[in-house]
Amino acid sequence: MRKPEPVTLERGGIRLLPMERRHAPDLAAAARDGELWTLRVTSVPAPGEEAAYVDTALKGYADGHMLPFVAQDLASGRILGTTRYHDIVPAVERLEIGYTWYAKSVQRSHVNTTCKLLLMAHAFETLGARLVGWRTDNYNFASQKAIERLGAKKDGVLRHHALRRDGTVRDTVMYSLTAAEWPEVKAHLTYQLERPR
Numbered sequence: 001m002r003k004p005e006p007v008t009l010e011r012g013g014i015r016l017l018p019m020e021r022r023h024a025p026d027l028a029a030a031a032r033d034g035e036l037w038t039l040r041v042t043s044v045p046a047p048g049e050e051a052a053y054v055d056t057a058l059k060g061y062a063d064g065h066m067l068p069f070v071a072q073d074l075a076s077g078r079i080l081g082t083t084r085y086h087d088i089v090p091a092v093e094r095l096e097i098g099y100t101w102y103a104k105s106v107q108r109s110h111v112n113t114t115c116k117l118l119l120m121a122h123a124f125e126t127l128g129a130r131l132v133g134w135r136t137d138n139y140n141f142a143s144q145k146a147i148e149r150l151g152a153k154k155d156g157v158l159r160h161h162a163l164r165r166d167g168t169v170r171d172t173v174m175y176s177l178t179a180a181e182w183p184e185v186k187a188h189l190t191y192q193l194e195r196p197r
Contacts, residue, residue: 001093001128004067004085009118012193013075014111016118019057019068019082024050026079027070034104040166041140044101057084057099064088071102071115080106083115085123093130095123110193116150117189124182131178137164138171151185152177 006018017023028050031037036044045053060066068084081102088095097119102111123129134152136143148154152175161172177185 001090001095001130002126003064003090004088004095004123004127006061006067007122009069009122010074011118012110012114013073014080014114014118015072015074016069016083016115017072019054019070019084021051021054021058023070023079023082024054027054027082030079030081030103031101034107036101036104040164041137041143041170042101043099043165057082060084060086068099069115069119071111073106080111083119085119087133093128094133095127095129096133096135097123098134098136112146113150113189113193117186117193120150120177120182121186124179129179131176133177134175135172136175138173144173147175150177151181151188153181 008018009016027045028047031044031050036042037046057066057068061068065088066084066086067088068082070082071080072078073080081100083097083100085095086098097116100112100115120132123132134147136147138157155174155176158172158174160169162170164170
């Protein structure tokens, strides 16, 4: 698998741009749409923490285990949120998609499916990944449903796995999709995005 490098991906009025420090104010505006930092089960930065959030993501890229993006609406230029590759392990041709959040006004729209389709296509078809994974909080039922709608399979639960922002310890629900499963998932997601409404 090739090491993920910054790239711009685009489809259906959505552009994924490599995250840069200049995006911190835009991410602050996206997080204010729904006061997303108040959600116990997400990693959305609280007001004033956006620059540190971006710096941590960029350090993950510099250290070789992350590649962060911001999602942009092409028509308005507005930054809608963020997502990234993480836990990148080229030796076993595996990476995960996560740290995903979008402004409340675009949740339950085509945005998440479009972004995930872009990231999965790039991972499997360009980078040569053999497996793409996801993880989420055991109480983040909306995220679990969204991951399952993408066609990912539930691998299991890692109990007492990670700290939440409030200091409690969560169980982590793990999902994955293999390269062999990708063509059918790609066809289904493409149909979902392109079918008449």
